[in-house]
Amino acid sequence: MLLEVRDLHVEFRTRDGVAKAVNGVSYGVGAGETLAVLGESGSGKSVTAQAVMGILDMPPGRITGGQILFQGRDLLTMKEEERRKIRGAGMAMIFQDALSALNPVLSVGDQLGEMFTVHRGMSRKDARKRAVELMDRVRIPGAAQRVRDYPHQFSGGMRQRIMIAMAIALEPALVIADEPTTALDVTVQAQVMDLLAELRREYDMGLVLITHDLGVVADVADRIAVMYAGRIVESAPVHDIYKAPAHPYTRGLLESIPRLDHKGRELYAIQGLPPSLTHVPAGCAFHPRCAMARDVCRTDEPPLYPAGPDRVSACHFWRECLDGLDG
Ligand SMILES: Nc1ncnc2c1ncn2[C@@H]1O[C@H](COP(=O)(O)OP(=O)(O)OP(=O)(O)O)[C@@H](O)[C@H]1O
Numbered sequence: 001m002l003l004e005v006r007d008l009h010v011e012f013r014t015r016d017g018v019a020k021a022v023n024g025v026s027y028g029v030g031a032g033e034t035l036a037v038l039g040e041s042g043s044g045k046s047v048t049a050q051a052v053m054g055i056l057d058m059p060p061g062r063i064t065g066g067q068i069l070f071q072g073r074d075l076l077t078m079k080e081e082e083r084r085k086i087r088g089a090g091m092a093m094i095f096q097d098a099l100s101a102l103n104p105v106l107s108v109g110d111q112l113g114e115m116f117t118v119h120r121g122m123s124r125k126d127a128r129k130r131a132v133e134l135m136d137r138v139r140i141p142g143a144a145q146r147v148r149d150y151p152h153q154f155s156g157g158m159r160q161r162i163m164i165a166m167a168i169a170l171e172p173a174l175v176i177a178d179e180p181t182t183a184l185d186v187t188v189q190a191q192v193m194d195l196l197a198e199l200r201r202e203y204d205m206g207l208v209l210i211t212h213d214l215g216v217v218a219d220v221a222d223r224i225a226v227m228y229a230g231r232i233v234e235s236a237p238v239h240d241i242y243k244a245p246a247h248p249y250t251r252g253l254l255e256s257i258p259r260l261d262h263k264g265r266e267l268y269a270i271q272g273l274p275p276s277l278t279h280v281p282a283g284c285a286f287h288p289r290c291a292m293a294r295d296v297c298r299t300d301e302p303p304l305y306p307a308g309p310d311r312v313s314a315c316h317f318w319r320e321c322l323d324g325l326d327g
């Protein structure tokens with residue numbers, strides 16, 4: 001396993017009390033594999049990723065438990081200097097908002113080039129050449145000319161390509177993409193997603209793809225981990241999830257995907273809102289929003305039940321859910 005997050009706990013101190021933003025999350029991704037991490041806003045997707053990248057705001061954040069193994073070594077107990085090396089060349093992150101992630105006063109060529117001068121000790125001239133190659137690689141038209149342009153001179157989709165180029169510049173083993181296409185329109189979204197999938201194959205990277213849109217991951221992900229209120233509630237190979245969800249929350253997410261063949265039908269939305277992380281409901285955190293909730297769901301927190309050979313579900317009634325008996 002390239003990356004293995006084990007029982008990770010992250011808390012934030014807030015005025016309302018301690019928010020358990022990540023509450024015992026485990027997931028893994030191998031080389032050449034794509035793990036999609038899915039869930040509504042506030043479920044802890046980004047905080048988990050920030051802990052992996054070592055860019056969590058501490059304070060107010062605090063990692064209170066767990067391990068993050070990268071190529072078998074625990075990042076959380078590693079010296080900061082070693083950690084920094086890994087962050088530079090071993091793993092990279094792509095953010096939703098390229099405009100604020102890129103430096104506005106440096107040309108994209110200089111920014112891309114810096115990856116090679118700083119980390120690889122290349123001359124400026126060689127670094128510039130590599131920058132153009134990279135821009136070509138992520139299919140920015142007219143790369144040789146545009147290398148002198150500044151981030152604001154590019155469209156949103158092209159800027160996202162530049163950020164992807166930055167991320168893959170040093171050929172990291174792991175890339176974490178946090179909502180990489182959310183700010184883009186649908187056609188450009190698909191192009192950027194295809195590009196990511198292609199680069200993942202080419203470089204045999206592990207890819208963690210964070211999104212709240214189950215629709216965009218169907219073609220690119222190998223596995224899906226669904227998060228709710230700081231926990232994984234279901235994790236399974238992507239085709240298993242599409243065939244039949246083993247958690248009512250996953251079912252809700254699936255049913256909220258707009259489908260061409262359902263045109264004109266009202267789009268389903270999961271009723272209610274996610275809980276406050278300082279006051280997570282007792283039992284199953286999803287029970288107030290769940291149509292199939294019974295007494296046990298209000299009192300007993302479900303463990304991650306094995307719901308298949310390579311699948312877990314945190315629902316007491318995963319079997320009924322799989323069989324489609326949950327209405
Ligand atoms: N800097 C912070 N200070 C205080 N609380 C924070 C901070 N960052 C995150 N949190 C808490 O952690 C929770 C999870 O945040 P996170 O950013 O991981 O959500 P997310 O699943 O990525 O959501 P989104 O889809 O909106 O990006 C938030 O709801 C918030 O309560």
Ligand SMILES: [Mg+2]
Binds near residue numbers: 045046047178
């Ligand atoms: Mg987020």
